[in-house]
Amino acid sequence: MATHRSITRILRSLPNTSRNACSQHHHHNYHRASWLHAEAFAKRYSSNTATVVAAAASPSNEQTTSSSSSSAGSTGGSNSSIISKQLKTTSDLPLKTYNVTKADARPKLSEHHKITFDEKKTLVPWEEGKTSHFQHIWMRDHCQCSECFHPETKQRILNTFTIPKNIQPDKVEAEEKGMKIKWKNDGHKSFYTWEWLHLHSYNPRLERYISPQFKFWGSEIAERPPEVEYEAVMESDAGVGEWTRKIRKYGFCYVKGVPVTPEATKELIQRISHIKHTHYGGFWDFTSDLSKKDTAYTTLALGVHTDTTYFSDPAGLQLFHLLSHTEGSGGQSILVDGFRAAKILREEDPTAYRVLSNVRIPSHSSGNHDSSIQPFAPFPVFNHHPVNGELIMVRWNNDDRTTMDRWDDPADVERFYEATRAWNDVLNRRESEYREQLVPGRPLIFDNWRVLHGRAAFDGKRRLCGAYISRDDFMSRFVISNSKREDVLKAL
Ligand SMILES: C[N+](C)(C)CCCC[C@H](N)C(=O)O
Numbered sequence: 001m002a003t004h005r006s007i008t009r010i011l012r013s014l015p016n017t018s019r020n021a022c023s024q025h026h027h028h029n030y031h032r033a034s035w036l037h038a039e040a041f042a043k044r045y046s047s048n049t050a051t052v053v054a055a056a057a058s059p060s061n062e063q064t065t066s067s068s069s070s071s072a073g074s075t076g077g078s079n080s081s082i083i084s085k086q087l088k089t090t091s092d093l094p095l096k097t098y099n100v101t102k103a104d105a106r107p108k109l110s111e112h113h114k115i116t117f118d119e120k121k122t123l124v125p126w127e128e129g130k131t132s133h134f135q136h137i138w139m140r141d142h143c144q145c146s147e148c149f150h151p152e153t154k155q156r157i158l159n160t161f162t163i164p165k166n167i168q169p170d171k172v173e174a175e176e177k178g179m180k181i182k183w184k185n186d187g188h189k190s191f192y193t194w195e196w197l198h199l200h201s202y203n204p205r206l207e208r209y210i211s212p213q214f215k216f217w218g219s220e221i222a223e224r225p226p227e228v229e230y231e232a233v234m235e236s237d238a239g240v241g242e243w244t245r246k247i248r249k250y251g252f253c254y255v256k257g258v259p260v261t262p263e264a265t266k267e268l269i270q271r272i273s274h275i276k277h278t279h280y281g282g283f284w285d286f287t288s289d290l291s292k293k294d295t296a297y298t299t300l301a302l303g304v305h306t307d308t309t310y311f312s313d314p315a316g317l318q319l320f321h322l323l324s325h326t327e328g329s330g331g332q333s334i335l336v337d338g339f340r341a342a343k344i345l346r347e348e349d350p351t352a353y354r355v356l357s358n359v360r361i362p363s364h365s366s367g368n369h370d371s372s373i374q375p376f377a378p379f380p381v382f383n384h385h386p387v388n389g390e391l392i393m394v395r396w397n398n399d400d401r402t403t404m405d406r407w408d409d410p411a412d413v414e415r416f417y418e419a420t421r422a423w424n425d426v427l428n429r430r431e432s433e434y435r436e437q438l439v440p441g442r443p444l445i446f447d448n449w450r451v452l453h454g455r456a457a458f459d460g461k462r463r464l465c466g467a468y469i470s471r472d473d474f475m476s477r478f479v480i481s482n483s484k485r486e487d488v489l490k491a492l
């Protein structure tokens with residue numbers, strides 16, 4: 001249990017520990033556990049029962065070390081910070097993070113020890129010197145045979161609740177490819193490959209978690225921004241794989257050689273996934289006519305922001321394709337790598353980072369007369385993965401922020417404005433900003449959970465089209481188009 005002092009010390013120091021073992025990036029022939037696959041596995045870490053509290057860890061980046069510090073994630077429903085509580089009282093939240101160990105290159109059963117089982121569990125001794133403990137109820141529930149697990153839909157068809165509480169094996173046998181269990185109560189036979197057992201070993205965990213390897217960037221990215229060819233994306237899944245890989249790594253990517261039409265643009269977006277429909281419509285083709293009551297539909301300059309902070313699930317990707325801009329100028333786009341900016345803020349002003357990781361900011365979209373959209377709860381600027389603690393989403397749109405009227409300690413009000421000023425300073429530094437004029441035929445897509453975007457004021461007739469894609473649909477397409485489906489299914 002972290003004490004008050006330890007939390008303050010941790011938060012103050014926000015140690016930039018050297019890369020810890022589990023985030024080392026090696027290629028194991030067994031898993032080809034490249035960071036791409038880690039994405040598929042990462043989901044598993046959030047599904048178990050770890051009562052992990054969000055730790056303000058920074059995302060890992062190729063050049064820098066990953067660091068992890070732990071702080072109690074804010075749990076209040078109001079927009080007030082829990083800073084004052086943290087500083088005054090000890091956190092009563094148990095801090096438990098995953099303690100994964102390096103994975104074995106290829107799971108080999110021990111040559112010296114046999115598989116044994118008692119009335120509660122089966123013990124599988126591995127060559128690497130560790131022994132996995134699998135409770136029988138868990139093993140039976142995870143039977144992969146076609147009677148228990150639908151071979152097409154990959155869903156459980158076994159009724160978990162018909163498994164006897166005291167279920168036990170009658171016989172457990174090690175075969176060449178895996179372990180066979182014949183269950184005592186009904187003679188049902190289950191088979192688990194060694195790979196599956198090693199991958200899903202939970203006591204202890206044997207598989208390591210590899211942080212996604214992001215490439216942070218600042219204004220220098222203008223020299224060689226990530227891009228792919230339209231034909232490649234349209235004609236093969238490998239092309240979509242390259243596109244989604246670059247979006248995942250850089251947070252944005254251009255597509256070169258796209259026909260300058262809304263139809264071709266819509267078709268392009270749908271190579272990733274179906275479009276996320278919102279109160280702006282599905283695929284949008286818009287200009288500065290206030291047809292929707294949002295400042296995007298004006299000629300005003302927009303400071304860098306992330307979109308749809310007023311959705312419980314902010315849009316994952318956003319694509320812009322400039323179709324035309326006549327009788328005027330301006331409207332240059334500005335992109336900022338929010339993960340890089342967050343890391344800089346953490347290092348320069350840890351208190352500001354803590355404030356913006358805890359103070360929940362209410363937001364809305366209420367310009368259209370038929371809607372007032374708000375998320376189920378206010379969210380902080382920096383949102384960390386609830387299990388591995390890594391920064392997973394930046395939410396920042398100062399224009400869509402509603403009235404912040406619930407503070408535990410009114411002194412936090414000034415702390416909030418100081419922190420947002422520090423954040424705004426980092427975002428608006430010359431070296432943070434990638435400024436680029438969008439070009440017809442070269443649409444831009446970006447990760448709206450990481451990259452902030454804005455635009456300069458403009459005049460004349462400017463026509464943009466594009467759409468949103470949800471985060472889960474993007475990550476699904478990214479993993480599937482960059483991994484063998486069997487690897488993804490194995491990791492479920
Ligand atoms: C749909 N389209 C991209 C044209 C406009 C979106 C408006 C975005 C809004 N200001 C927000 O920050 O979410």
Ligand SMILES: O=C(O)CCC(=O)C(=O)O
Pocket residue numbers: 296302307320331333453454455464
């Ligand atoms: O008009 C642009 O270039 C971008 C508009 C914008 O920021 C938005 O739609 O969120």
